[in-house]
Amino acid sequence: MAGVHENRFIGSLTGLRYVAAVTVAVGHGSLALRHDWVAQLVAQISSIGMTLFFILSGFVLWLNYAESFKSKALSIALREFAIARFARLYPMYAIVVLVVVGWLVIRRGATVPSLGFILTMTQAWFPVLNGTMLVAVVPSLQHLWSISVELFFYLLFPLVCLLLNSLARPRTAIVFAAINLIVFAIAIQVFFQYGADFLQAVVPSLTENSMQWLTYYAPYLHISQFLAGCFVAMVYMKLAATPVRRGEGRAAAFLFWVSAVGLAMSPVALFFQPMLPAYHLHIELVVRLAEVAFFSVILLAASRYGLVRFLSWRWMIIGGECSYSVYLLHPFLIRIAMIGKSETPALSEFALRLCLFVGVVTAIAWIAYSVVEAPSRAWLRRVLGAAAPREIPRTT
Numbered sequence: 001m002a003g004v005h006e007n008r009f010i011g012s013l014t015g016l017r018y019v020a021a022v023t024v025a026v027g028h029g030s031l032a033l034r035h036d037w038v039a040q041l042v043a044q045i046s047s048i049g050m051t052l053f054f055i056l057s058g059f060v061l062w063l064n065y066a067e068s069f070k071s072k073a074l075s076i077a078l079r080e081f082a083i084a085r086f087a088r089l090y091p092m093y094a095i096v097v098l099v100v101v102g103w104l105v106i107r108r109g110a111t112v113p114s115l116g117f118i119l120t121m122t123q124a125w126f127p128v129l130n131g132t133m134l135v136a137v138v139p140s141l142q143h144l145w146s147i148s149v150e151l152f153f154y155l156l157f158p159l160v161c162l163l164l165n166s167l168a169r170p171r172t173a174i175v176f177a178a179i180n181l182i183v184f185a186i187a188i189q190v191f192f193q194y195g196a197d198f199l200q201a202v203v204p205s206l207t208e209n210s211m212q213w214l215t216y217y218a219p220y221l222h223i224s225q226f227l228a229g230c231f232v233a234m235v236y237m238k239l240a241a242t243p244v245r246r247g248e249g250r251a252a253a254f255l256f257w258v259s260a261v262g263l264a265m266s267p268v269a270l271f272f273q274p275m276l277p278a279y280h281l282h283i284e285l286v287v288r289l290a291e292v293a294f295f296s297v298i299l300l301a302a303s304r305y306g307l308v309r310f311l312s313w314r315w316m317i318i319g320g321e322c323s324y325s326v327y328l329l330h331p332f333l334i335r336i337a338m339i340g341k342s343e344t345p346a347l348s349e350f351a352l353r354l355c356l357f358v359g360v361v362t363a364i365a366w367i368a369y370s371v372v373e374a375p376s377r378a379w380l381r382r383v384l385g386a387a388a389p390r391e392i393p394r395t396t
Helices: 011-033 037-043 045-071 074-108 115-119 139-164 170-202 210-217 220-239 246-275 277-305 314-321 323-338 347-384
Strands: none
Touching: 011 037, 011 045, 011 277, 011 314, 011 323, 011 347, 037 045, 037 246, 037 347, 045 074, 045 139, 045 220, 045 246, 045 277, 074 115, 074 139, 074 323, 074 347, 139 220, 139 323, 170 210, 170 220, 170 277, 210 220, 220 277, 246 277, 314 323, 314 347, 323 347
């Protein structure tokens, strides 16, 4: 996501945003095309894409705003931050919500009791409304839970800056990152072991999906993922002025490929998790910790060492620029991938339809970005007195 200090643009990170959005879209689209183990396996990449979103969010926010909270008066830094994030996040979000709600009310005569929570982006913060998990009250808008989590991070970020901006050395940031990982491991065990009893005592009306809300939709267990991104950005910024040593580059390349292989194995582990109830918590713990560690390595590899240069290709950057619209719009476009499909498409047809689905979603998202998202963001920043968004750099 673009920030106040627009000169701090790293093309590969924008490309990574597109990768995250595509993994979520592919994961959701697969379940619409097939109903067998293949679709279930592919579907697991969507949760991994969400982890990347949250870690990347911490990285980019720290990269673009931490210095502002350190060098400017708190009131000024808060104002710039709030305007930039509101202009970035809300216009396209509000349009999607109002169009969907309007269609539900006019065409179906439905009521939307959770509309206040959805419009204020707080639907993931609370567990239940009228006996139903709050994020699922409007199923067609359920995917907006992650935007609610993102807003929670925005509110948390100024405090993170005030507490951690004094860290001076990369080694100190790495130590704090390790502590964050340990705290995350403890939190996972506590949430999974005691969460059900806690929710039963606090919100007994939520009889279904209570643990799914607590361990996935709610922002609280994702905080460590967000903080991990902040710590990686700290390390990157403190190392940016120093040249990359030969041995350092080789070590980074080795860790990058280990991380890539590890992340490729994560969907497989999640696929087998329901089949191994005795090891459910162990798999959850290993996968979530590994995702944070591996994505941290990949972010540093992409930003400091340039090991994934294809992410900086112009088309990847364009995809990254419209990745927010890709995420917001993809559930409504899944039917496109289903046109004319057989009951159980062959693997080749399955893969082709997913590729076409991604292409169509990206094209429509780019139109939405160009016509709605980018102009509304620029207009709001201009009206509220903030710098205009950065243009996509031209590449050869």
